[in-house]
Amino acid sequence: MTVNIPLKQVVDNSYDISIDALPSLYFDTKVAIVTNPTVSKLHLKFLLSRVSAKELHVIVVPDGEEYKNQTSIDIILESMFEHRFNRKSMLIAFGGGVIGDMTGYASSIYQRGIDFIQIPTTLLSQVDASVGGKTGMNNKYGKNLIGAFHQPKAVYIDSYFLTTLPSREFGAGIAEIVKMAVTFNKGFFEFLERADLKDSEVLQDCIKQAVQTKASVVAKDEKEHGIRAALNYGHTFGHVIENETKYKKYLHGEAVAIGIVMANETSLKMGFMDLKTVDRIKKLLEKYNLPTKYNILDIENFYETFYLDKKSSDTKITFILALGLGNVKITDECDKKLIISVLNKFGNK
Numbered sequence: 524m525t526v527n528i529p530l531k532q533v534v535d536n537s538y539d540i541s542i543d544a545l546p547s548l549y550f551d552t553k554v555a556i557v558t559n560p561t562v563s564k565l566h567l568k569f570l571l572s573r574v575s576a577k578e579l580h581v582i583v584v585p586d587g588e589e590y591k592n593q594t595s596i597d598i599i600l601e602s603m604f605e606h607r608f609n610r611k612s613m614l615i616a617f618g619g620g621v622i623g624d625m626t627g628y629a630s631s632i633y634q635r636g637i638d639f640i641q642i643p644t645t646l647l648s649q650v651d652a653s654v655g656g657k658t659g660m661n662n663k664y665g666k667n668l669i670g671a672f673h674q675p676k677a678v679y680i681d682s683y684f685l686t687t688l689p690s691r692e693f694g695a696g697i698a699e700i701v702k703m704a705v706t707f708n709k710g711f712f713e714f715l716e717r718a719d720l721k722d723s724e725v726l727q728d729c730i731k732q733a734v735q736t737k738a739s740v741v742a743k744d745e746k747e748h749g750i751r752a753a754l755n756y757g758h759t760f761g762h763v764i765e766n767e768t769k770y771k772k773y774l775h776g777e778a779v780a781i782g783i784v785m786a787n788e789t790s791l792k793m794g795f796m797d798l799k800t801v802d803r804i805k806k807l808l809e810k811y812n813l814p815t816k817y818n819i820l821d822i823e824n825f826y827e828t829f830y831l832d833k834k835s836s837d838t839k840i841t842f843i844l845a846l847g848l849g850n851v852k853i854t855d856e857c858d859k860k861l862i863i864s865v866l867n868k869f870g871n872k
């Protein structure tokens with residue numbers, strides 16, 4: 524016999540993203556702020572002047588992508604058990620994308636899932652990582668291979684935090700912004716060409732447009748069954764560059780910037796983008812001091828590394844290619860010869 528469990532249900536995971544000065548927040552429950560020593564030193568005092576709760580704790584995990592792992596997750600979970608957190612308790616992610624992804628993941632598994640909110644403090648996490656509910660950690664097999672979709676209850680984006688962000692980290696966030704503009708929002712791309720992001724109002728407007736663009740993609744495809752994968756534009760090439768340079772030479776956003784240039788060369792060869800647009804995108808990346816050149820030492824090896832990408836299968840590599848500005852195509856039908864000819868433009872100089 525067969526027993527069927529009728530579980531079809533519509534779940535409302537909607538939430539608001541505030542892009543404004545951080546308001547005062549009070550939570551009538553146990554809350555822990557998860558952060559790292561860098562962010563804590565710079566901004567915890569300010570956060571504590573805004574956030575209060577029935578019981579408020581601070582959990583500090585080490586700073587860095589190399590600590591986005593099970594050990595840090597255990598630090599967070601153990602602290603929650605020690606403070607007897609229950610299913611109504613809550614976490615606040617206070618830091619960049621590393622803290623945001625780990626805090627979200629810890630909250631997705633603590634007693635099978637509790638609420639969390641995001642207070643992102645890097646440009647990259649304000650425009651990308653804090654929005655959309657991808658949470659997780661790394662292991663020895665690769666980046667973000669363990670995780671869950673777990674949407675925050677709210678996101679509070681205050682550009683004040685960016686005043687202390689090192690300029691390379693700022694640039695890394697710009698690469699993700701350019702990614703969203705090229706693939707989904709031509710008007711936003713044109714805005715970025717004109718924009719002076721040193722002006723705080725312009726920066727605020729930029730963050731707003733990036734978040735609106737990402738939010739509209741997530742709203743269409745929350746769990747990445749289709750179009751959300753297009754947010755990986757530039758990443759297929761970028762991940763190989765990070766892998767080849769052992770995650771040491773480039774920040775993720777910097778590798779993505781080079782990856783965007785490589786993806787556009789592919790679009791050019793496929794007839795999806797004209798040379799003028801290829802040059803405009805490169806110029807925009809260079810406006811923010813992002814790298815656009817790369818010297819591939821072993822082209823065959825670079826190509827083979829594409830197969831490690833999460834989007835690829837054993838036999839097919841998935842590429843995300845922009846179709847001019849504001850449109851994008853996800854394809855696993857790029858001929859190897861064509862890709863090698865693109866890679867040759869970056870090789871053996």
Ligand code: NAD
Nearest residue numbers: 561586619620621622644645647648651652657684687688
């Ligand atoms: P990060 O979290 O490592 O932060 C970069 C550095 O900036 C860190 O040293 C951090 O301590 C420091 N920092 C943070 N805020 C600061 C501030 N206001 N002033 C000075 N220094 C500050 O890196 P990131 O670029 O924010 O995020 C990268 C991570 O995000 C990766 O792990 C990536 O996988 C993840 N990510 C997730 C998503 C998603 O959808 N969940 C999307 C993109 C990236």
Ligand code: GLY
Nearest residue numbers: 651655657751754
């Ligand atoms: N950063 C890609 C995504 O959120 O889907």
